[in-house]
Every structure is written in structure tokens, then in C-alpha cells.
Amino acid sequence: MVEPEILLKNFNLSQTQVRTEIIKILMESALALSMTEIRQRFQSPCDRVTLYRNLKTFTQRGLIHQIFIDNQDSKYVLPENVVEPDKNYTEHLHFKCIRCNLVKCLHEMQVGAISLPEGYKMLETNFVVFGLCNECNN
Amino acid sequence: MVEPEILLKNFNLSQTQVRTEIIKILMESALALSMTEIRQRFQSPCDRVTLYRNLKTFTQRGLIHQIFIDNQDSKYVLPENVVEPDKNYTEHLHFKCIRCNLVKCLHEMQVGAISLPEGYKMLETNFVVFGLCNECNN
DNA sequence: GTTATTTTTGCAACAAGGTTGCAAATTTAT
């Protein structure tokens, strides 16, 4: 995988401690993480607001992707193999285990072509499946 | 459509002013509504907390369905043709217009069979498509 | 490599969504 510094450069974002750390943390995680979860993984803790601002910027630029799980919970992930803008995200399902609270992308499970009513235009999706993961489903 | 009072009875819920009004409001709306939008439609306004509590109870009983649009926005709808418990909800897409903010169920657009990885169990879904509705797509 | 400009950071403060505890009011059961 690409170095955090290169990623920031490719996305035209300035290099800061906080930013490289966010990316490192997301790279090392197999799961989608919330702001709080990312913050807890910081070596020297940074401010909530700073984190929110960076996550927002990253999301807007397409460097990371935000998943809306429910009202009080949203998670962030680095798209698979992100390197540079505009060639990353493909729509897919997200899974949340209601027992262990794990959230992850199901890249294998492609979302079929979605047809909308006449005149509607699709821009983005947020597809979440709630259930039990293999660990919790016993 | 069924009377609000009958619905409450069928779902084993006590009859109160607030409860019948919530149901009336949802019945009269073609769109999914937020707590605030429901509250604004009340004749004699009721407390936020009361509304939240009832919406939660209704959701748990399966009388209404809650759609998670994004972090700060969740909407409520009466499933099509609800009459009594356990024979109402079918998974479907929800659409949010990012311009006029309308949210509605796309019942016509059935969600195909969703296959999860080995050992996973699906319990519920929350599928939202963001885009432009026919009114705003010009 | 210093200096000036721009961007980011952290802090205080705020708004909105949602929850909890508790006493008063309303419903339901007796």
C-alpha cells in the first residue's frame, strides 16, 4: 500500500502530523472506524474538532469514505487501493454486527444496478446490512 | 386505510392523543418524516421527549419503520398497508433528494437477494440512495 | 534558509439528536 505522505500529496492536501496519523490508523484497520475510535488510536491525542475537520475534508476530496450506520454512529474507511483522486470508490454493501458492533465493507458483494423511478438521478448510496457476523452467529 | 385507533389496538398500544396524532400525521404524509417534521404538524404541540419515546416504542413494535439517512437525520414511515404486527415490512430502497431533502420509500424497487459472506446472518437493512428527484433533476 | 502567507490546530461555545429520572396527568384494569 501507498505511504500516507504520498496519498496526501496525491490528493493535494498539506502534510500534518494529524493527517498522516489518521491515514495510518485507517490503513492499519480492517474495520471501518468512528471518529472516537480513530481518536483513541492516536499516539498523542488530538482535538475532537481537528479530527472532525480533517475527516470532513478527506471525505469531500474522496480520500476516505463515510458510512452512515445509524443516527449516532458514522464510520470512516479508506477505499480499497486508494492512490489518487477519482478512481477509487465503487458502491458496495456495508455490514454491521449488532452484537460485537463491527462494521466493515463487503466488497465482494457488489450492489446490482439500481433502477430509480423515471426522472430520478442517483448520485451516491449508503447501504448497510445489520446482522450477526460469523464470530457472533453461533 | 385503517383507523389510527384500530392500529394502536392491533399493536397492543394504549390510546393517547399523542399516539393517534403521530399515526394520523404519518398516514397523511407521502414522505418519510423526521421527529421535528412530525412535531411541527401537531395541532397542539407535544414534548420532544414524548415524541421520541413513542417513535421508539412504535419502531420496536414494528408499527412504524425508521430510516437512517445520515448522522443527524432519521425519518419515520408507516409501512405500506400496516394493519397488524409481523406482516408488514419488506426490505426496499429509500431515496433522499439532496436538493429538496425529500425522503421516500421506493417500494417498486425491490432489493434483490443479498448474499453475505459465509457464516453471516442478515437481520435488517438500511438502504439509502442519495440523488435528485424528478422535480429537482432539471 | 529566512520571511511572509496560507492552512491547520486547539479551545470555548454552541446547536441538534437522542436519552434518563422523576413527579404529575392520563389510560387501562378492577
Next chain:
DNA sequence: ATAAATTTGCAACCTTGTTGCAAAAATAAC
């Protein structure tokens, strides 16, 4: 009609996310 159970409204609180502003850090310019 009365007692028991549920619901309501209020105050208070927590969490998520945002905004304004001065200090600090990063980038650009010299």
C-alpha cells in the same frame, strides 16, 4: 368509581457535529 399501570412533560444530561477565533505549523516566496 377507584386502584394500578402507563404516558406525559420538564429539567438535565450525553454524544455528534459545527463555528469563531487566536496561536501554531506548514507551504510559498524571496
